Amino acid sequence: MTQKELGYVELEWTCPACNTRNPGTARKCTQCGASQPAEVKFEQAPEEKIITDEAKIAEAKAGPDIYCAYCGTRNPSTATTCKQCSAPLAEGKAREAGGVLGGLKTEPAAPIKCPSCGAENPAMAHTCAKCGAPLVKAAPPPPPPAAKRGCVGLPVLLILIAIIAFIVMGSRSKAVVGQVSDVYWRRAIAIEAFMPVTRENWRADIPADAEVGNCRKEVRRTQNEPAPGAREVCGTPYVKDEGSGYGKVIQDCQYQIFEDKCQYKALAWVAVPALVREGHDLAPAWPDKALGQDQRQAGRTEGYKVVFATDGRTYEYTPRSEDEFRSFQPGSRWQLTVNGFGAVTGVTPD
Ligand SMILES: [Zn+2]
Ligand SMILES: [Zn+2]
Numbered sequence: 001m002t003q004k005e006l007g008y009v010e011l012e013w014t015c016p017a018c019n020t021r022n023p024g025t026a027r028k029c030t031q032c033g034a035s036q037p038a039e040v041k042f043e044q045a046p047e048e049k050i051i052t053d054e055a056k057i058a059e060a061k062a063g064p065d066i067y068c069a070y071c072g073t074r075n076p077s078t079a080t081t082c083k084q085c086s087a088p089l090a091e092g093k094a095r096e097a098g099g100v101l102g103g104l105k106t107e108p109a110a111p112i113k114c115p116s117c118g119a120e121n122p123a124m125a126h127t128c129a130k131c132g133a134p135l136v137k138a139a140p141p142p143p144p145p146a147a148k149r150g151c152v153g154l155p156v157l158l159i160l161i162a163i164i165a166f167i168v169m170g171s172r173s174k175a176v177v178g179q180v181s182d183v184y185w186r187r188a189i190a191i192e193a194f195m196p197v198t199r200e201n202w203r204a205d206i207p208a209d210a211e212v213g214n215c216r217k218e219v220r221r222t223q224n225e226p227a228p229g230a231r232e233v234c235g236t237p238y239v240k241d242e243g244s245g246y247g248k249v250i251q252d253c254q255y256q257i258f259e260d261k262c263q264y265k266a267l268a269w270v271a272v273p274a275l276v277r278e279g280h281d282l283a284p285a286w287p288d289k290a291l292g293q294d295q296r297q298a299g300r301t302e303g304y305k306v307v308f309a310t311d312g313r314t315y316e317y318t319p320r321s322e323d324e325f326r327s328f329q330p331g332s333r334w335q336l337t338v339n340g341f342g343a344v345t346g347v348t349p350d
């Protein structure tokens with residue numbers, strides 16, 4: 001992330017003694033004269049404008065203000081002795097700085113109602129234009145009552161019941177006698193052919209001998225540092241406390257790097273329809289068709305199935321091997337273990 005600096009804005013602070021809103025640069029309360037205590041935080045003004053005045057920009061860049069170790073007065077960072085008690089400021093403590101205050105407030109803010117005479121004043125005014133009373137900060141609205149904790153127990157309970165039901169159903173097995181009514185086998189050989197295909201890749205990654213077709217620009221990656229031709233993508237500007245009564249306006253940016261993505265033709269091994277052989281007897285065999293030119297085998301699969309008939313219904317069973325499959329002579333009788341879902345979990349000759 002690149003942090004772009006857009007400039008500085010003036011902050012505010014609220015006097016804890018008289019509740020007056022003061023400009024960030026006022027080190028003493030404009031109403032009661034009290035020095036801003038170190039623990040009173042700077043806040044954003046209702047409307048913020050990036051300052052253009054060179055002298056103010058220099059002040060903003062000067063660094064956090066310093067509190068006198070003897071009398072606690074707030075002094076500019078450039079001062080060497082306290083303007084209140086003349087003590088050297090070398091032992092003083094700098095204001096905390098660097099905290100993020102919030103998004104830059106560029107929208108016009110709502111007017112403020114004077115608490116003394118009720119007149120409406122612009123959001124940025126600190127004293128009433130009509131009666132001169134300080135436009136103290138409105139008390140923050142009371143926090144909404146904490147939402148009642150939702151009942152999380154019920155869904156968990158339902159899932160638990162479902163799991164238990166599943167286990168119980170699966171383990172509730174019964175024994176039945178069945179007669180083999182059908183046998184089925186299927187064997188397949190996967191085939192791949194070496195043939196021309198259309199693919200897509202970044203231009204730099206396309207094999208040199210490939211025939212390149214249509215290309216288009218796409219974002220290949222996003223990086224933190226700017227680069228020629230990159231697209232800049234930035235977040236909302238926000239304000240950081242500089243400790244001097246000013247805030248630094250910052251925008252976090254990233255850079256999208258574009259590259260050509262192209263279609264190209266190349267030769268590759270591609271899956272083509274498999275060779276399949278199947279039957280309803282006990283003599284499974286592999287397909288024996290010869291491979292074509294530029295073809296190769298890409299794996300074999302085999303599957304077996306036996307159907308048992310009992311009075312009124314049928315059960316399917318999947319033998320694990322050809323040897324096991326061959327033992328199910330059509331018409332032979334078997335003891336079947338059937339679980340609660342109707343699946344055959346065991347077979348023994350009757
Ligand atoms: Zn005050
Ligand atoms: Zn002092």
Ligand SMILES: [Zn+2]
Binds near residue numbers: 117131
């Ligand atoms: Zn007023």
